[in-house]
Amino acid sequence: MKKNLTPLIALFSLLSFAQENYNSENHNVSFDDIKSSTFAKDSTANALVIYDFGNSYVDQDDFKLKTEVKRKVKILNREGFDKANITIYLYNNSKGAETAKNIIATTYNLNDNNIVTTKLDRKDIFEEKYDENHTLIKFTLPNIKEGSVISYSYTLSSPFMFNYKGWSFQEDIPKLYSEYRASIPGNYEYNIKLIGGRKLKTNTTAVEKECLRAFNGGVAHCGKYIYAMQNIPAFIEEDHMTSKSNYLARVEYELKIFRGFDGIVDNYTKTWETVDDELRKDANIGKQLVKSVDTEALLSNDILSEVDTLRKAESVYNYVQENYTWNDEYRIFHEVSVKDLIKNKSGNISSINILLHNLLQDAGIDVKPILLSTRNNGFATKIFPVISEFNYLIVQATINDKTYLLDATDKYLSFGDIPFKCLNGYGRILDFKKESNWIDIEPEKASTIQYKVELNLDTKENMSGNVYAKNTGYHALNSRKAYYPNRDVYINKIQDKYPNIEISNHKVLSEGKTSPEFIETYDIEYEDNVSGNNIYLNPFIMKFFNENPFKLQERTYPIDFGYKDTYYYTFKLNFDDAYTILEKPKDLALNLPDGKGQIIFSNTLANNSISLIFRIKFNEVVFEPEYYPYLKEFFNKIVDIQTNSLILIKKK
Incomplete structure (x- = not known):
């Protein structure tokens, strides 16, 4: 043979x-x-x-x-x-x-x-x-x-x-x-x-x-x-x-x-010193940044009389955010007019944020414009000035020795946040008195998703309880954009996403569509999987990831999340003496190389309750390609934990 x-x-x-x-x-x-x-x-x-x-x-x-x-x-x-x-x-x-x-x-x-x-x-x-x-x-x-x-x-x-x-x-x-x-x-x-x-x-x-x-x-x-x-x-x-x-x-x-x-x-390629001088004289940028604005005609007396600098800045920001609408144009170097914006209540990226800049400046706040290129537009060249590569303008405000990045074009943004599309590594801060320089653009805090689920199992094998959810950062922004335009559609989407639960008594506890947090609670009825005297329960009623986003054999470019991320899930099941726990998931702790990420999964059985904790943490924004196989396996483990973790409950 x-x-x-x-x-x-x-x-x-x-x-x-x-x-x-x-x-x-x-x-x-x-x-x-x-x-x-x-x-x-x-x-x-x-x-x-x-x-x-x-x-x-x-x-x-x-x-x-x-x-x-x-x-x-x-x-x-x-x-x-x-x-x-x-x-x-x-x-x-x-x-x-x-x-x-x-x-x-x-x-x-x-x-x-x-x-x-x-x-x-x-x-x-x-x-x-x-x-x-x-x-x-x-x-x-x-x-x-x-x-x-x-x-x-x-x-x-x-x-x-x-x-x-x-x-x-x-x-x-x-x-x-x-x-x-x-x-x-x-x-x-x-x-x-x-x-x-x-x-x-x-x-x-x-x-x-x-x-x-x-x-x-x-x-x-x-x-x-x-x-x-x-x-x-x-x-x-x-x-x-x-x-x-x-x-x-x-x-x-x-x-x-x-x-x-x-x-x-x-000379076609100029120095930044030359470009700064040209931008300072430019009709669409420099001259608009020094346009006088009739603040008394635009702002209320409450805003004008506010003595707390941060509160005043927030009020000015909210005024521009609420009263002027972005027309979806990115033309930051063309047809920029603060005067036309005030008249028409609508304008491009530059006109809205330059108005914000000018109102804050008139309020005595240290502000500077920042040019940047959005994530879909590619990185701006650092070696030499290529102005055409920039397609966005935001504002930096310095208040009480702390800097805030501001963009008033999105009506759901919190003060100090900028759109996700702007998280492209760096931007060019314009300072016509001194000199322009590059600044890193990265959110200071991690964005989080937190679920706290508690269920009660009665003697008739019915399970009901409550879900408490809290999102911060960009997760909160996404939730606000989904909830406030149509509450019913938002709730229906949760129901469709999790067909094994029935939602009732939904409430949003956070305040307003620009709150930095989005907090919600709702009651649920849960449909369990019963086989004879045994109940098979997957504790992950809510899931962070339904599938692994990384499927390539090899990835040759970085993994860029845009911001640091933390996911936190706690689950508690209360039951009486009619039941006993036959099997529960195994604990797990897993770290990405160099401490760049962590998974912790643990559970505790005490008296007539079982509690689980699941935490996922990403400590970096950008991962180089060599981390791809580790991230791929990392997400495989996350999906596996959420899908295959079962609690086996036996009725006595």
């Missing part, structure tokens, strides 16, 4: 190897590219980029930026057919437009071990107006089947040297090889950003002399750059992350200085 099995194993190994023999060295489609049918490194992949190549340079004839693109993709199954739909984005403005030329696309299939090619017809290439500044070129590769290989290439031509072509090494499907070459004339100086933190296989720089000649005889040398990556995993989005643009492996260019052949030098 062993003698027969050995050659079979060897044969299977050879066949498996033969199934994956992709040519990732160039754009040419090989027989093995088409014949290979799997990708063992990622069995979930629907398609695979075998080869990806880009080459950007300034054309000697027309001085335009040319980018040659070549790409070869394997379609592994039907779910990967969408990768045959190609869209090229072209930018245009009043000074010029990008174009795409020399589009060549071919589909390769196998038919009885013969290669069949189907070329894209030029009539199937379409141009579509996207918006004022963008045109789309679209085409779909023909004759797509499972196992097809598609190959296409084109050349981009751009008159916009300020927008040097960047390159993405990573996307939502895996890549075997991706290479980008850039030739940059010496009279153009760029800030070059390598984003994503993945290791480059190739990273070389050389100089090509006299690569560009101007009509007036001027000559420029070119920096020649080659970047390449191989075996690049697909980027799969998962819960608890900021914008994927923070982590996708790519190279980007920001024009810093242009030196003309005629001796003119233009």
Whole structure:
């Protein structure tokens, strides 16, 4: 048996190897590219980029930026057919437009071990107006089947040297090889950003002399750059992350200085000192921040006469929060007018928070504006100013040596809280008298969810009791937003979430829709699981997590919760002498590495009651990717405890 099995194993190994023999060295489609049918490194992949190549340079004839693109993709199954739909984005403005030329696309299939090619017809290439500044070129590769290989290439031509072509090494499907070459004339100086933190296989720089000649005889040398990556995993989005643009492996260019052949030098990237001066003079920011506001016409006498600084600040904040409505626009550098806001009662992010800033400033409170980029917008660059990366403005108030971050655009926020979308690591605080600087943006306190459940088991096997729930921080904010618009809908959602209980006498004990806490109580009737004389009771009537949010085999980007978290659950069951506890859950204590998190689960049986305590604590906001397997197992244990913890009760 062993003698027969050995050659079979060897044969299977050879066949498996033969199934994956992709040519990732160039754009040419090989027989093995088409014949290979799997990708063992990622069995979930629907398609695979075998080869990806880009080459950007300034054309000697027309001085335009040319980018040659070549790409070869394997379609592994039907779910990967969408990768045959190609869209090229072209930018245009009043000074010029990008174009795409020399589009060549071919589909390769196998038919009885013969290669069949189907070329894209030029009539199937379409141009579509996207918006004022963008045109789309679209085409779909023909004759797509499972196992097809598609190959296409084109050349981009751009008159916009300020927008040097960047390159993405990573996307939502895996890549075997991706290479980008850039030739940059010496009279153009760029800030070059390598984003994503993945290791480059190739990273070389050389100089090509006299690569560009101007009509007036001027000559420029070119920096020649080659970047390449191989075996690049697909980027799969998962819960608890900021914008994927923070982590996708790519190279980007920001024009810093242009030196003309005629001796003119233009500085495009400025210092923060220069930007501060420009913002101070800007009609939408600096000039609005010093707009005089008729506080006596806007604020009540009670607010104006308040002597306690903190109470006065809270009253001013509540006034702006209640009387002005955000119009859902993030345009912080355009059409900002405090005057129009006061007149229309509605405005964008900047106008509302600048009004808050000005009213607090008139009240003698030390305030400063903060520019930031929201979680979905990506991280703002710290190395040099890129004002366009900021899309939000909040206010910092310093009262009695304590700082508060304020945003009056959300009518459910408590004083000192900012929206979750603003928890993106850091912001730029503007100080036109001294200098701007970066500040960390992270909630000072942890957000908590606490449940206290008590049940009574009577002699007729009926269970009833009470739930006390208290949320703080962002959990409280979410509860307020769910409860106050429609109380009945809120209660019905609790009922739907926990079908084994019947809710009655629901009460909210916290005060108002901006209270920093959300406290509620309600009575419940619980439907137990009875089998003969035994009662099987899962004490987790309320659950924190129904499933593990982390499902990837590997995560290459950080886990960002936004804030520190604590979950606390206590349960008590009272019963009389008619019952006895036959079995109860086992105690457990589990810690994340370096003390970054903790699970405690314990229970106590005393007299005619059993009590359980379950606590989950996250001591960090951001976890680096190496903690992912630990967090994944951590959540597995949480779900397991909540699902499989049973109390076995026997009736005497």
